[in-house]
Amino acid sequence: MLNWDATVVNMILKGIAETLYMTCVSTIFGYVLGLPLGVLCAVSDKEGIRPNQPLYRVLDIVINIVRSIPFLILLIVLIPFTRFVVGKSYGSTGTIVPLVISAAPFIARMVESSIKEVDHGVVEAAQSMGASNWTIIRKVLLPESRVSLITGVTIVFGTVLGYSAMAGTVGGGGLGDIAIRYGYYRYQADIMIVTVILLVALTQIFQFAGMKLASKLDRRRA
C-alpha cells in the first residue's frame, strides 16, 4: 500500500487542478465554437427566423458525424491536428483540443434545442416591432432561453469532465490519468477510489451550482 504522504497529496491536488483546467478551458472553447453553431442551426431550421434548408442540412450532418465518433478514437485521430495547434499531443493542454472538437457539436445541439424552446409568439412580437434577425438573436432568443442554456452548460461540464478523465488513458493528465496509472496499472485501489470520489464530487458541485444559478435567473415563476 502506498503511504498518503505529501507527494501523493500534491499529486492529487495537481490532478484536481489539471482536471479543472481541462474541463473549464474545453467547455469555454467548446462554447466559442458550439454556441454560434447551435444558434445557426436554430435560426436556419425551417421553423427558424431565417430558414435555410441546405445550410441546416450540412450543419446537421456535420454535427451528427462528429458526435458519433467515439471520444477515444477522436483523441487519437486528432493527434496531428492537436500537435499543430498546441505544439504537443499529450498532457492537459494536449487533451483540450480533442475535448473541444468533441464537445462543440454536442454543445451546438444543446444550444439549438434551448433556443427552439423559445415561444414563437415572442419572436413574432419582436418582428412586428421591426427587430432585425441579429437583434432577435441577441435580445430575444438568447436571453429568453438563458435558463435552459445554463442548464445545458451544467450538463456539458459534466460530460467534458468525464471525457477528460477518459483522456487519462493516453496520458492526458488530471484525475483520470492518476486513476488509470495508480489504480489500474499499479493496482492501488485506494488512490483510484479517492480520485473517482473526487471526480464524482466535482461533477456534483458543478451540477448543483449550475442548477442553482439557473433557477435563480428564472423569472417565469410568480
Place this chain on the structure above:
Amino acid sequence: MSDIIEVKNLVKTFTTKDATIEALKGIDLNIEEGDVFGIIGMSGAGKSTLVRCLNFLEKPTSGTVMVEGRELESLKDAELRKLRGSIGMIFQGFNLLMQSNVITNIMFPLEIAGADKDKALERARTLLKTVDLAEKEKAYPAQLSGGQKQRVAIARALATEPRILLCDEATSALDPQTTASILELLRKINKEMGVTIVVITHQMSVVREICNNVAIIEDGALVETGRVAEIFAHPKSKAAKRLIIEGKDPDEWEAQNKAIAGNGSMELPAELHEDRKIRIVFQTNSSYEPVIANMILRFGKPVNILRADTKNVGGTAKGEMILGLPKEKDTQEEMIKYLKERDLAVEEVTGNVELGCNSS
C-alpha cells in the same frame, strides 16, 4: 378621412407537401385613419393571416398592401422593419419577454428603434401610467394577471408612437370583465391618441363594443363589410346573419351547421322555426313610443315576442326584437309596412339560414 390601410386583391396561399391551401382568396379592404376596424371570422377563416399581411409578417402571394400610402412589397428589408415600428401589434398570448421585467419589455421596441435610453425609460413610464400599471414597473410578466399582461403588451405596442395598432385576438384569452376593461383601454387609445385600431376577433361582442366598421371573412374571402351599426340592422350575408340574428360567434357556426340536436341555450326557440318571423332593430332613445303595443291595438291581432334584447353597438344601445307574426298573410304585410313607416329596420328571419332573406 383618408385610408391609412388599403388592401387590394390580396391572395395568400400556403404550400405544404401534400396540398396548396388558399388562406386568403382576393381580399379588398380599406381602413380609414382613426377608425376602429373589426375583422371577424371563425378560426381558420384566414383573419390571422390577413392581419399578418398588414405588416408583412406574412408576405402575400399576390395583391398589394398599402400602409400610410406606401406599398409594402416595394420596401427593402430595412425600410420594412422601420415601417413596422410605426405599426403596433398585440396578441392573444401577450408575447412578452418572460425573462425581462415590465419596464424593460415596454422599452424593447424603443431599444430596437435605437432610441436614447433615458428618453425610452421616461416614455415607458408614461405609458405604464396610461395603462394603469405604474406600480408594476419592476414586476415580471409571470407575476401579472392576464389582463395586466395585455396592458403591458399594449403599452409596449404604443412605445414607438405608432399610427396603427393591430390586435390579434387580443381579448380571446381573457374573462369577460377583463375583456371589457381592455376594450375600454383600446377605445381610450383610439380617442385620445388617434391611433387607428384593427381588431381581429371571433367574438361578435368585441366588434359591437368598439368597432365602427367591420369585415366578415369566411373561408379566406370577405363576405360582408360596412359600418357595424348598418350591418347590425341589415345583415346581408349568411355569415352576418348568423353573427347578428342568432347571436352566434363564429366558433359556434360549425356546430350549428351540423344542426346538433339539443344544443340548448344558443339555439333559437322551437317556435321560431315555424311561423313567419321578423326581427326589428331600434335605437333605444326612439323606443319611447310603444310601437308594438300600438301595432297590436291597431290590427287587433296578437304578435308573439320571441326575443327582445338590448345590445351595445359602437357605444350606442340598440334594441332588437324578434316577433312571430299572425298567420294571415295580409296582416303580416301590413304589420311589416307599419313598422317600416316608423323607421325601424325590419328583417325577415328564417329558421333555416341556408335560405336567402330579403333585406329591406
